Amino acid sequence: MQTDTLTATGRLVRASAAVVVFALLAAGTLWGTDDHFPFGPFSMYAGVNGPNDPAPDTRVEGVDATGRTLVLNEHNAGVRRAEVEGLEAAYVDDPGRLELIADSYARMNPDAPPIVRVTVIVRLHEIRNSSLTGQWHDETRAVWQRP
Incomplete structure (x- = not known):
């Protein structure tokens, strides 16, 4: 019999994984470099050129x-x-x-x-x-x- 409800263990595993990923993203943003992809700060996207800049x-x-x-x-x-x-x-x-x-x-x-x-x-x-x-x-x- 298949059920669509997660077990308590399943919810705990998913919640734990989400907390770990969030912590890695936060640490990478605050202290990381682009080399820490995908948990780095993505500074390559931080700048923007003006509408008339080359x-x-x-x-x-x-x-x-x-x-x-x-x-x-x-x-x-x-x-x-x-x-x-x-x-x-x-x-x-x-x-x-x-x-x-x-x-x-x-x-x-x-x-x-x-x-x-x-x-x-x-x-x-x-x-x-x-x-x-x-x-x-x-x-x-x-x-x-x-x-």
Whole structure:
């Protein structure tokens, strides 16, 4: 016989799980970082651009030894855009850190020509009255070149 009513034990288990999840969310919000997903503070959603502020789109480009330019991402170099955005100031202060992305690409693509240059580029899409204008420009934020 099947019943639609939870037993006392079932209610206790569900209530306990809800309390634990709520406590983790509260702790992550107060003391956590985005790395504590899904219990972190979600600070990536905390800001908002104005209706006429450009919308940034960050990418990492690599140039290999043959001169070919390619976008470096989590599939070919193990680096996510959010990680690059979070470390942008560090890359600007010390572009040598970008060599780690080239090294990661080499590990993930052992038969490919080596990356000799890594560039962090931010494409700024122009916005007017909260709508895309179709205009954009790129800003180079950091460059590392193999000596």
